[in-house]
Amino acid sequence: MRVPLSWLNEFLSKPVTVREADDLLGTAGMAITRVDVPGWRSPRIVAGRLGEERDGTTFAALPAPEPVRLPAGARPAPGSMVAVALPGARLYAPGSAGTAHGLDIVPAPARDGDPVGLVCTPAGLGLGPSGTAIVLPPATAPGTPVAAALDPAPASVADDILHLTVPTELADCDGLWGLAGEIAQRDRDRHRVTPHGEPGPHGDGDTIRLSVDGCGWTVCAAILPGGAAERMPDLLRDRLRLTGLDDDDPVTGAVRVAAYEFGVRLVTVELSAAGPVDVTVGGDQAVRTGPAVRWPAELAVHVAARTPENTAPPRLLVLAAARTEVSADGDRCDRAVHRVAALLAPGRPPVRATTEGPAAPRHEILVDVADTGSRLGLPLSTDECARLLTGRGLTVRAAGPNRLVVAIPAHRTDLRTRPDLIAEIVRLTGYRALPGTVPGDPVPPPRDDRSARSRAARDAAVAHGFQEVVTPMVIDADAPVRTSALHLHRGGSRTGRIVRRSLLPGLAAVAAAQTGRRGRHLDLVETGAVVLPEAGDHRERPQLAVVRALPEGSGPDAAETALHQVGAAVRSAARAAGVPVLTVRAAERALYRPGTAVEFVAAGRCAGWMGLLAGSALGVPGTWTFAAAEVDLVALLADPAVHRRLVAPPAQRTIETDVNLLVPDEVPAAELAGLLRAGPAALRRAGIVDVYRDARLPDGHRRVTVRLEVASDWRPVTRQEAAAACDEAISAMTELGVRRWTPPQEQSTQDNNRNGVIR
Amino acid sequence: MPASPEVATTLEAVRSAYRSALGALRDCPGPELTGWHRDHLGRRSALAALRSRVGALPAEDRAAAGRAVRQAADDLATALADRREQTAAGDPAPADRVRLDPTHIPDTPPPGGRHPVSLILDEAAAHFAALGFVFRDAPQIEDEAHCFDLLGVPADHPTRSPAHTFYAEGAAVLRSHTTASVLRVLRTEPAGPASRFVVAGPCHRNNVPNARFVHQFHQLEAVAAGPSVRMSDIKGLATGFVDAVLGDGFDPRLRFRRFPYVSPGLAVDVECAPCGAEGCGLCQGSGRLEIMSGGLLAAGVLRAAGWPEDLPVAALAISLERLLAVRHGLGDIRHFLRNDLRLLAQAR
CATH class of the missing domain: 3.30.70.380 (Ferrodoxin-fold anticodon-binding domain)
Incomplete structure (x- = not known):
């Protein structure tokens, strides 16, 4: 749900800031996942001094000169200070179709030489309708955010767009009215106000006989006079665009506004006849309906005119529906239809009728208040508990000392068990009310030998001067060492992926990606998991990999020295992990250059390999050579750690x-x-x-x-x-x-x- | 009353002789200290000559000038005694010392170093170890049952889609969160009166990488079980950890959040330090960043683990890359996967 902050604030007696809204709604279980700050207040729109055009490209000093794109229209003179929107900045795009919710997002350059930013117009910044570049005061320092350069701050559109996730079970929080209610519950200073949709007097005219069969629903119906609908105010149209709900049809727009503001379901039916009507909601037969917002399928609408068809101008029947417990929160359905009427036929109160359907069955949950308090770590009285729960459409009755029976409305599908109700209580109190404690009765930790030894091995390699890196476990399927790998399903990606079966390709890629190290070797170490499917299952095996990457031109001496360094680091790692004796024996192994590979042996088991590899064997372009060791930590640490035996120096002369x-x-x-x-x-x-x-x-x-x-x-x-x-x-x-x-x-x-x- | 020109000249001469003698003493090797005494405090020294000039000054100025000469001679004698002590203690003469510039500290990082993620992982594990939590190993390759089904994640939940989770052959799943590992550990542990452990390591999600999400990230999840465990313990663990790792300047905000496997659940946000809460790609404009989540494990999870359903089990998962981003003011967690040594060297 996209919420322009200024629109939400119209439903509160005291406006909230983004931070306050985030705090108050977050405590209630809703999450603001993103905030768009479009226009001149965006920190990604900065001042830039326009330079001369070179080779058809315009540069602006930001303060470093960067290529920028100019808007259509007159080009500002070179040396002018302009506003430049950097990639990711959101610009207003009023009235333009095809934009993302009324905003233009400045794209990142796709190729070298592409413009880095866009020179802004007043329209894009939300400062006026002009479509030519805006010019800032010449004394502005390049790179300064435009919001700081505009002094005094302009009195213009300055909205923050909140991206809000409202859980489906919090139906009462749907719509600006519900959000304002949640804020008001948590901050008593911010009483809700009703700028629009105050249920006004009933209009005169033909009556509506409304019956609702939908179980647990409340429906409000209103007949609006026929004739051309009023055009929606510009501000409202812009806001609708920012929420992604705009439409050229005024009826659709009005219905969406009302549904968005009051969180109800809305549908319209065009009436071709004058006179009283019978409206049945939830029956078997249905009429063809007009614009609708989330109208439930179970609420089929049937309209029957009580007078014969005549030539009167068509009228509009507007129906708003909400769960009865939700609607009870301030006559939402009444307010919604009144809001539609105020937008489409201002000054002419509609004929209205409101009816509740049969009550939906409620299930009951017994709450032990003392147990709830101890589970939360929060002292809670029965009265306080009852007050919290009754505030949100739940009904409560006492069932003995410290016990309450809570009747749950049908729409609260999230409240099924006692723990659910405990969660609801903590949602209503907020975590601020909870004290911060630590679990009592400390438990002495048992020894965790394997992990500690593994970490000690890594630390020993680091102490040898090797830099630790962390590389991805999931790699592209075209990486080397791909035979018999554990393949992952594509999941929408173009290239296949596998779980690595060696740490070496990742380390080689890290070495090759380092810039500015021409001619120098690079020492890297990693501990991580690999999967060797030939072992018979998909269990991962922890490995330690130690690599010295030798750049182009390194001779055989450097390679031998590199192997010695890597081997020394592995031996130190083994010692640190409690394996005092790690022997080596010559071995041949795929990928390693012939005659360079050795096998590490610990307690008679093969615990890894070491040797020289060409960069091409690891998928690295160029002429890198790698002295590399892979140590299987499972094999290395299979036996308990052995403390090194110390041999006393001979007492006699040696x-x-x-x-x-x-x-x-x-x-x-x-x-x-x-x-x-x-x-x-x-x-x-x-x-x-x-x-x-x-x-x-x-x-x-x-x-x-x-x-x-x-x-x-x-x-x-x-x-x-x-x-x-x-x-x-x-x-x-x-x-x-x-x-x-x-x-x-x-x-x-x-x-x-x-x-x-x-x- | 201003001193007469003769007195001023004499006093200036005394100061000059004093400075010159002291400078010579600093560079004088031990065997030559006797010669220095002769040259600067002896009968033919400059100070001795000045002392003789004092008598020629006007009567009212003689006392001041005499005091100045005597003070300079006394100070030089004290400095000589100190210098003799130094040489006797084996301190070489300044001239014999190696010339060095102690202000020049080369800005060369040591050749090797730990990765910031593994550093913070160890730091976090040590923090919880001090509270009685033991480290438990757990696999990254899980099955759907542990990753989703037994945790109550519905079959149609978006996170189960292959567009969000890595599925492999044989119904294997790369764990997308450490809670899958928590369940596995619980299933292997007998339900005791009290138990505390942490699981940690890489988790994998098939996201399009951006400043906030990467397809491999690291989590550490602390779990405390026991009849006396309360929801407030999770708050205490979360705020205590933030204080210990990020410092007092961060005010964690606990927010109600639903997860299928906890009830009640929470998320912990802190101010987005890289942008100073102004809004950036990391916090996606909100100025806050979620760094932890958790709650009391739901009854269904405990049932799946074979534990008593009414035993409170608190779980708190920490996103280590986001924690690092906040701690080091880095507005993009992809840096921690890129392994650029220019960055890693700074984290040592």
Whole structure:
């Protein structure tokens, strides 16, 4: 329902602002979903200095120069200060057909070079009929909202259009009269006033005999004299246009005005004969009716003239119907037909008759006031409860101490049970009346291990310098990694959509979308759910993805470094999640470049993969390369968290030795590390500290520096023992083609290395 | 009475000698402090020469000039003692210090950082954890029963249309709100005397994205069950959360609102901070933004969960992107899905 605020305020003794209307109607259960501020008061209409025309395009400084569209008519001189409506601004379009409810909405530019704004006319701003551009004072600063530039504020149309959602069950709130009633109930200062449709005296003339068969309905009938209908006032026509109800036919317009103002159903019947008429509403037979507003099908209208047909000018029978409980709120039906009469035949009171149909059955609900109060947390007396409920068409009777029986009218379909009535009580009191409490009896929270570990893993990756992002779970079906995906129904969209089965395409898209980072890598991390339908169901699996995006021109060294960084972040994440040992083994996996993929293994289970991917494999244009790891958090966190075991440093002297090894490229570091760890007992720690590639090395080999620590629990080891332990560890790798590497010029230092460093 | 020109000249000379000596002392390394004493406080120093000139001044000016010279000498002696203490404590001479500009703090963000949505999610979860709410995991891929049917959403409700909800193969539905997850958690939990939990995470709606709606957004829903739970508890939780996360400047407004799965229901609005309540695309001109909704779960939902129908269960769902938009004054929640690092870096 679109409500021009000035129209609503005519039904109140004291006008409300948008904020007040939002507060008071919102408390009553209605929602103002949007407010249009058209014309000069819109913050999206700003001052702009008109520039010279260039290449057929006119620019205006807003304050930055932007292309604008000029209205038809005389072009203001360059340098003039004009009002420019920016995209989304609403301009008045009085009298023009084809606009959205009497308003023009300035469109956003569709392509580069399209006008950004529209130079406004007084008509568009609601400042007068002129259709040429309005010129503002030259001292106005460009970019200033026009409302601030117009000093003093013009006394012209300045309406706010409220978009109001009225629940169907609140039939009594339908129409401006009902809305004003809700406002008046919540703010006693704003008594309703009746500018239009005050039930006036009955007119003289032929009588109406009205009978209503519709159960629970009240109907008011009136006969209006024939003849040409009055033209509707301009203000009313403009308002009707703003509500989207305008029509060129005066009878239709009048009926819509009355229905809109009083929230009733209206229908008209043209009477061709003079004399008294019998009108039956709700019978079997029906006459052909004229303009109508929401006239219910169950209320068929039958009219019978009591005198023979004659040549008298045609007359108009107007019927207004409303549920009896709703109509009782200020004789709405009477007011509505009177309003139609005042618009179509001013100064000539119509002949009227009002009749109620058979009473509709009401059902009853027993309310325990004390229980209601405790459920709401609001002390409530029986009298207060009864007062609240009787105000809105419900009838109440006492049924013992603290108990009320409430009779519910038929149209309140929302009130069926006791909880419904409790909701109605809180709607009527408003939430402001409720105290703010917190649930009592604190419950100690049990441990929530899985989520905490998952968050710890993410935080560890972030601590490695990776930026967390959140990407959509639903992606276009033409995205890569689409095999065996969970497809979504189109639901009106042009392209098919799937639930992602990997986080990587989303992360790749984020990397590719960043501007201004030419030549620099990008580190991203995300935890999120994916769906792998081949797993047999549609259950999602939480994953952690860590990505370093390498731009065009990054060499193999950068790629290897990127993999090391990603791998280090994953290992830290695993440790933070309580998985102290995460090993890797070479593996091949679709999408990853051959020879670059590894599998993460935690407690014997595959917990993810890492490797290099080309941007094209992830649907990213250009020549991006991604060092990426995907970790399945279900597999990673399947076992309870293991607190890292701490190993006390050896009490005795240890010997630490760095050894350079020449390693064939096909021997992975993981295998090397595994063999070292399985070395002699005296070898307490072994780790790879450096990997080096150089043209001086034999083809297909790399140099790997390992650091070996030899110790005993009981005594200091000797250099000879340390050297022997290292030799034994290294000899275990000779089958793989691994040997010590000693460049010729470093021969003299070999002995030093062999001797090691005493710690 | 104005001082005679001779006195003025003498006093100015004293001040000049004092400043010069103090400047030299600041840059003087420790081993050279004795030389400094000789040069500036010794018998051939400028101050000593000035002291001898005092006797030549008119009798009425001698006292003032003498006091000035004596004061300058005393102050320099004190400064020398302080400097000696510094050097004895190992403080290097100013000249030996690294020249640096402490006013220059590079405006370089750290390389990594959390996403604002996950930050606020953790913050909200921590807030409710302090009140005894435990975090419960729940799936995003739901079925129609949990998402709509068991929550009392009628079959012809517009939100059930494929134009609003993502339907997948096998009657799967991407949850459009966390209340579906609340129901799932309730069904797996025995109805106890008191229970409190939160579910949180992404929700999905097939909307046309705009400043206010996106097709993936995040909700956190807090649920408290127990015989003593009241509607006023929801108000207290809502206002307390707004105070904790947005600060005192926001006055939440609780508005009656119907939902099929709660009775009574409410929505919580706050002033739209990005536009200063003037009206923008985020608040769609109303100046207020709905950031929470909830109520007491309806009897039908509790029945579906296998819980006693008369047990009060309060639920409060929070829209995290809208909360962020209000907190950070950002008038378009699509920014939180775009992952522009220039924005994310500011949120660290």
